[in-house]
Amino acid sequence: MFELEFMRLAFVAGAVVGVLAPAVGFFLVQRQLSLVGDGIGHVAFAGVALGILLDVSPVLTALAAAAVGGVAIEWLRSRRATAGDQALALVFYTGIAAGVVFVALAGSLDVGLFQYLFGSILTVTRADVALVVSLGVVGLAVVALLYRALCAVTIDEEGARVSGIPVAALNVTLVVLTALTVALAMRIVGILLIAALMVLPVTAAARVAWSLASALGLSIGVGLGSVVAGLTAAYYLDLPPGGTIVLVAAACVLVTAAVGGLRAAA
Amino acid sequence: MRVAPVVELRSVSFAYPRGGDVLRDVDLVVLPGEFVAIAGPNGGGKTTLVRIVLGLLAPTSGSAWLFGEPAASVSQRRRLGYLPQRAQLRVEAPVTVREVVAAGRLPATRLLGRLRPEDRAKIDEAIERVGLAEQADAELRRLSGGQQQRALIAKALAGEPSLLALDEPTTGVDVESQEALAELLAHLNEELGVTILYVSHEFGAVERHVERIVLVRGGIVFDGPPGELPGVWHDPSHTHV
Ligand SMILES: Nc1ncnc2c1ncn2[C@@H]1O[C@H](COP(=O)(O)OP(=O)(O)OP(=O)(O)O)[C@@H](O)[C@H]1O
Ligand SMILES: [Mg+2]
Numbered sequence: 005m006f007e008l009e010f011m012r013l014a015f016v017a018g019a020v021v022g023v024l025a026p027a028v029g030f031f032l033v034q035r036q037l038s039l040v041g042d043g044i045g046h047v048a049f050a051g052v053a054l055g056i057l058l059d060v061s062p063v064l065t066a067l068a069a070a071a072v073g074g075v076a077i078e079w080l081r082s083r084r085a086t087a088g089d090q091a092l093a094l095v096f097y098t099g100i101a102a103g104v105v106f107v108a109l110a111g112s113l114d115v116g117l118f119q120y121l122f123g124s125i126l127t128v129t130r131a132d133v134a135l136v137v138s139l140g141v142v143g144l145a146v147v148a149l150l151y152r153a154l155c156a157v158t159i160d161e162e163g164a165r166v167s168g169i170p171v172a173a174l175n176v177t178l179v180v181l182t183a184l185t186v187a188l189a190m191r192i193v194g195i196l197l198i199a200a201l202m203v204l205p206v207t208a209a210a211r212v213a214w215s216l217a218s219a220l221g222l223s224i225g226v227g228l229g230s231v232v233a234g235l236t237a238a239y240y241l242d243l244p245p246g247g248t249i250v251l252v253a254a255a256c257v258l259v260t261a262a263v264g265g266l267r268a269a270a
Numbered sequence: 271m272r273v274a275p276v277v278e279l280r281s282v283s284f285a286y287p288r289g290g291d292v293l294r295d296v297d298l299v300v301l302p303g304e305f306v307a308i309a310g311p312n313g314g315g316k317t318t319l320v321r322i323v324l325g326l327l328a329p330t331s332g333s334a335w336l337f338g339e340p341a342a343s344v345s346q347r348r349r350l351g352y353l354p355q356r357a358q359l360r361v362e363a364p365v366t367v368r369e370v371v372a373a374g375r376l377p378a379t380r381l382l383g384r385l386r387p388e389d390r391a392k393i394d395e396a397i398e399r400v401g402l403a404e405q406a407d408a409e410l411r412r413l414s415g416g417q418q419q420r421a422l423i424a425k426a427l428a429g430e431p432s433l434l435a436l437d438e439p440t441t442g443v444d445v446e447s448q449e450a451l452a453e454l455l456a457h458l459n460e461e462l463g464v465t466i467l468y469v470s471h472e473f474g475a476v477e478r479h480v481e482r483i484v485l486v487r488g489g490i491v492f493d494g495p496p497g498e499l500p501g502v503w504h505d506p507s508h509t510h511v
Binding site for chain 1: 324326346347348350351352354357359360361362363364365366369370372373374376377381382383384385407409425429431
């Protein structure tokens with residue numbers, strides 16, 4: 005399958021996404037913010053629709069919309085103006101509703117949209133890959149630089165705040181990273197399933213890891229493995245890659261749960 | 271010359287939303303290098319008092335100062351070490367003792383990039399001081415309750431704070447480890463000049479080292495050396511006066 009250029013492109017972009025999504029999702033999951041990835045995904049949908057309507061790159065409009073939505077969620081959450089899940093619901097539904105309206109206005113409730121919802125390996129272009137690789141590397145570099153600080157906030161948010169760690173700035177950085185991940189992963193995994201690639205590898209890793217660092221490393225391994233196996237299956241079976249990738253990741257959760265269970269019983 | 275206080279509360283009163291006054295008209299000045307025990311019955315307001323001191327709660331009236339600045343917006347937060355009462359971590363993944371203590375080191379080191387060797391040494395030192403060297407790479411959740419509490423004490427120490435506030439740090443900690451903690455706090459206080467606020471309703475091992483006891487019961491009802499504690503207060507946790 006690697007003799008085909010579109011498959012090579014899909015694998016390069018997929019590899020970046022397979023590493024970035026669990027690396028960012030790791031910190032969301034540890035802090036019981038798994039649904040934030042989903043909420044931001046829904047807002048990205050509005051961004052994609054707006055891009056189609058205005059005829060500009062949907063990846064960029066999705067990135068902008070997702071970043072705004074993410075900061076809105078974080079702002080509502082931190083001010084406790086609304087309970088966390090209600091803040092999320094507000095952003096979720098506003099995103100979907102705006103997306104539907106934009107799509108209808110653009111008159112394109114059709115195949116193109118389906119690709120964004122569930123991913124596609126056929127439509128990844130060289131320009132897409134360049135964007136995914138460059139922004140993806142930036143995202144990973146930010147995670148690496150902030151690793152200790154993100155861990156400290158993860159381990160004890162109040163303690164970090166007491167001793168002057170810039171918790172609010174780190175939280176905003178995390179939602180912006182999430183928005184970036186959503187926008188980059190969109191073409192491969194699809195908007196509806198991105199959050200799964202941020203959450204499931206982390207869930208799988210947590211069952212067998214022995215430290216935070218090992219849990220992060222294993223999450224990335226599972227994410228990357230799921231993308232590679234899922235893309236391969238999508239190619240041979242002619243299926244949307246979002247579905248196959250997430251099914252592989254879900255299988256990993258079951259396997260590590262079984263391994264963890266056996267180990268606990270032993 | 272007047273030494274600038276570390277902690278200064280001026281006529282502080284405090285009520286939680288929709289509640290009556292928990293603290294009324296509290297004046298408290300703590301100077302650098304003091305080792306202060308905060309005692310009193312359950313619900314007396316000890317935790318509330320400490321959280322006001324640290325700028326985590328704003329007084330309903332009166333003013334709270336920390337290192338000479340308003341407590342809520344103090345710029346030198348990295349100088350604070352705080353162990354909340356019944357602290358519990360809410361992380362999904364396994365965390366090792368060393369990772370927990372490293373989180374406490376962050377305020378004293380740079381925010382970005384890798385840990386420096388001297389920071390690693392400080393982290394190891396804090397772990398050793400609470401007697402967990404052998405469990406340094408063990409998962410926190412697999413340790414006993416008392417061992418977990420000692421790991422959290424190490425976390426509070428790792429940032430080398432100049433004001434250390436410990437809220438009931440010895441809950442679930444055995445007598446031997448309480449002795450060790452008392453020695454450790456005395457060492458930090460005497461050798462390094464760390465100011466300590468130690469909240470508890472029973473003082474076993476630290477009693478020898480504290481020079482001042484503050485009794486909190488809806489306000490400060492006694493403030494002085496342990497020896498001058500009126501007989502009626504001798505069981506500091508008693509509830510009837
Ligand atoms: N978050 C809160 N909201 C409302 N009331 C509270 C809150 N926290 C404490 N209180 C009330 O304030 C009073 C003082 O509580 P505080 O926790 O400061 O007491 P304490 O001296 O630390 O007690 P303990 O020895 O049990 O730790 C209590 O009557 C308590 O019911
Ligand atoms: Mg208390």
